[in-house]
Each structure stands twice: as C-alpha cells, then as structure tokens.
Amino acid sequence: MLAVIATAFFALPFVGLLWRTPWSDVADVITDQSVRRALWLSIQTSVLATVFALLFGVPLAWVLARVSFPFRSLVRALATLSMVLPPVVGGVALFFSFGRRGLFGQYLDDWFGVRLPFTTAGVVVAQTFVSMPFLVLTVESAFRQFDIRYDDVARSLGATRWHAFRRVTLPAIRPAIIAGVVLAWARALGEFGATITFAGNLPGTTQTMPLATYLALETDPGAALVLSIVLIVVSFAVLIGLRDRWLGNPNEVTRS
C-alpha cells in the first residue's frame, strides 16, 4: 500500500504536467528563438560538464579506491560534499572563490584573463561542481568491487600497468562509468541553484533551460509547461538510448 502511494507520488506530478500543457502552443514555443538558444546552451554546457566530470572524476575515483594515503576519507568527503550541499550554497562558494573579486578568481583574471561569473564557462564550472560527485561515487564503488586479481593476470601475461587498466579494468567497470555519466549529465542538465548564483541568468550566455523554465513560469506559465516537457523528452531520450546501447548484457556488447 505504501509502495502504491509512493508510485502515485512519483506519477501524479507528470499527469498534472501533461494535463495542463497547452499542446496547441507547443510548436510556437519550441520554435521560439530564445527557447532554442536556452535548449542548445543547456545541451552544450551539460555535455561539457559531463566530459570534465569524466576526465577528472575517473582518476579521482581510482585514487580514492586504490591508493591509501593520509586524509583519504577527508578527500572523499570533500569530493562528495557538493552533492549534499544546497546548490545555492555551492554557487555562493564558487562566487567568492572564483568570482572576479574572489580569493582565486582575481588571479584567474589578472594572470590568464579568465572570468568565470556570468559567462558560459561559469555555467560549465557550476554544473561540473555539482555533478562530478555522482560520477566519482559510482565509479569508485565499481573500482572497489572489481577483483584486482584480473589486473594481476593481465600483468603476468605481459601487460604494463596502463595496458591492464585500459584493457581489463576499464572495460570491466564500464556499466558503472556509463551509469555515472548518465547521473552526472542529468544532474548537470537540471542544475539551477549553483548556475543562477554563480553564472547569473543572461539569455544566450548563461540562461539554461531550467532557468528559462523558472522565468517563464512567472510570465507565461504555458511556456514553462512546454519547456518542462522538452526537458523531460530530452532526458528520457538519452536514458532510453543509453540503456539499449550500453547497459544490456555486457557479454554481448563488447567486441574489441
């Protein structure tokens, strides 16, 4: 009975959303210049943020799982802090660290001419900040569960450490990497709090879909509904596409 209530709880909001969507306006809204800009910006930034999360998150996950060093649990807590932190707080923290007057941001500006706040790069930074922990946690646990003796086998067969990692460890934990990527990407796509706090809400530069949706809710609720539908469709398309392509039977998808 409680499970039924839980299911209803998850399902009802979508029913409400679909019910109130002004379907006749859909074409107008999604062909709207500013909406398409926001959608395109969202896709670009969330994909970039996911790429960064992958690039830095996998090595970090490996170190956390395999290398024992002092303060390891502290580093792990730090790496996952932004997951439990209210995103707005993350945004404020980013602002006072990497903002133009921030502790580190002023040097970024002075030395490299890099300004993050209110730029598209800032959006990517904010999204990476909140989404990377999802990837790190998922991948780290996979590294831990992976039987390290497979690495030993590879080494005894003549593989260097790197070759063993690339050809044995990584393929073995691929499902976890895919899952981490999907989680991180979904988080980045939906990111609101840190983005609006750190990068602002400039149409075309930092106004992503969630920001546009929130803004539309105040001026044109119909558009907000359509924007929500678009976000849902994009998310679902990616989830289903990935599931069929990557998360099937691992015995069947690998052909090296």
Add this chain to the structure above:
Amino acid sequence: MTLHAAIRVRRDRFDFEASFQVNDGETLAVLGPNGAGKSTMLRCLLGLTPIDVGRIVLNDAVLDDVDTDVFVEPDKRRIGAVFQDYLLFRHMSVVDNVAFGLRARGTKKHESRLAARSLLERFDVDHLADRFPSQLSGGESQRVALARALATEPRAIVLDEPLAALDVTTRRAVRDELRRFLDGFAGPRIIVTHDPMDARRLADRVLVIENGRVSQVGDIVDVIRHPASPYVAALFGDES
C-alpha cells in the same frame, strides 16, 4: 635451466620464508594448509608481491635481487600463470582472452588471433573461440586459461589451485588432462594445491609449507614414506 628462489616476505604479523629450486621438465607441488603462504609465494615469483629479502633467478635471468636492487616488473618476467578460479576476462571472447598476452606485447590483432586460434586447437577447444567465459564449463575454462598462459611462450609456469573450482566428478578427468599438459611443458612447473591427491598425481617433488616456513621438501614418494611433521603425516595418512 632452472628456477631458483630464496625469498622472505614480512607483512604485519605475516612472515614467510622459503628457498627452493625447480628444474626444467620438473613439476613441484607446493602443499600446505590455508594461510600458510602458498599463494604469497607464487605472487612473489610473478613479481606481484615484492620480496623483502632474497633473490629469484630464472635460467640466467635475475628477476629479483634485494641486495643489488634488481626487480623485474611482472610483465617482463615471462612466467605463465593460471590463477585460482582461472580468472578469464569476462568482457572478452575466448579467443581474445588467449590473444591478450600477444596484444599486450604489441603483436597485431589479426596475428594474435590467428596464434590464439591455433593454441585453442591444440587444447581441443577451438570450437569455443567466439564464446564468452560465462558460457564455459570448469574443464573448458581451465583449457582456455592454460592456452592463455602459454600464448606468450613463458619460460616457466605456475598454477594456483587449478582444480579447486571443479566439482568432484570432473576433477579427476581434468586432473589427468592437466598432467598431460604439464608433461608437455619443457620449463620448470609449479603447482600450488592443498590436496595431496593433486600432488601425488601431478608432481615429481613436493614442498610442504606450514606457518610460513618450509617443513619438508623432497621426492613425493619419500615425503609420503617419511613425513617430517604431523601435518604431512595426516595429509598422506591413509597411504603410508
């Protein structure tokens, strides 16, 4: 041409020391209770666990020498290994498992696969080439693991509890097969086991390890006749 090892490893409460020699064409069985240090010994030979004292020499090549700071990386040792549970790479087909060592050493994909297929043929499992490890029986897995270990033409071969994963009915047949395989390998052979029957059927000599020390070493027949410790006596109890 021999494998010669005199090694000591110390970790926390664990202290293992052994020295032994295995000649070409000879099979040494390493017997001992669980936790005696048998697997550690194999890991030392393979370079997967560094030794604290001693040296390991295979033929003329020094693999390990603590005094002169020589340590050959595991991938350069050329010791073929079959691990407990076989540990076939589950995300690779059988033929790619066998080709793995050649690929790791830089052989082209096509050549590696050809070589792997002819090895599989030698072990009578070429019909399994495109299967995945999860689809193999225990005996088939062993053949593939042996083929994989042989693909890179190792100079010595070590097997860690190769029969432990099998059920009683297949165990005997696979053991006989393993015997034929060992006889056909020209270099030094080492097999780690806790089963005295494996030692009797497969090995020429036995090395018994108890509590991290060698308690007895010698020809299998001599060891059975003159057990040096209560453990060895109990092990071969019904036969002496």
